[in-house]
Amino acid sequence: LMPNPRIQKYFVTSYGPCFKSQLITLQKEGYWNQLMDEKRPEIVVKDWYAARFDCGCRYEITVRLLSEDYIVLDENFLLSLQISHTFQNYPAGVRYIWFQHGGQDTQFWAGWYGVRVTNSSITIGPLTCV
Template structure:
């Protein structure tokens, strides 16, 4: 059954850090823990989206956060997911600072009703070396023809700085999205 609202929307709750950490589950909170900062932040740059005014930033030990998206609760029936299998497009934005290197990680899993992994996107960590530019970069992945049984999407990202400096010199993340292309 179709929901009375558009199904083609971002399924990530609070992608721009406007509502503190609401919607996110903190998986790892190392070093001085996760923090939210205003764009562009110290030695940072604006993201090419005028609506994004904040970002999440990691510290000197691993920081990871996640969301588990229940597709049925979002209006996607078993029939839609099993028979139509709409493309699932994942995008995440990340940046570092010029004065400290950082590492960025991303894990996306398509899960069954009993939360078993059916498909996974887990690229190698991206290392942004000290002295590199602090421009925002994005990573995108599309799941298609994934077969029946997908009921949840697990989204996890994070990282750390590479110099173990106290404070928030690690990777910055914002503007995350999970969009089902209906």
């Protein structure tokens, strides 16, 4: 079952490692540098995944808060069914958020039998970016 009935699509992996990533430019999303440096609003990351009933899977997600020069200022690597992580008290200088998730099936079946990923979001303060 999907976590949200309005969502009908998901990213699915195969027998080899499959990942997708996105780089979010905070300034393009309306978050100016002074806000990120002085107020440092909470950054909440959420994701959902599920395996098939007949094949196990491996899932992973990595989220990095990056500086203007793409230096990692904070990072979180999570493994669970529905993940949620809140970045708080991170260093000044965050300009980008790099989000990557995916995995693979654990029985190495040919085809798309791995983890299904959907309903991903990154929320900064009260607004959603992804």
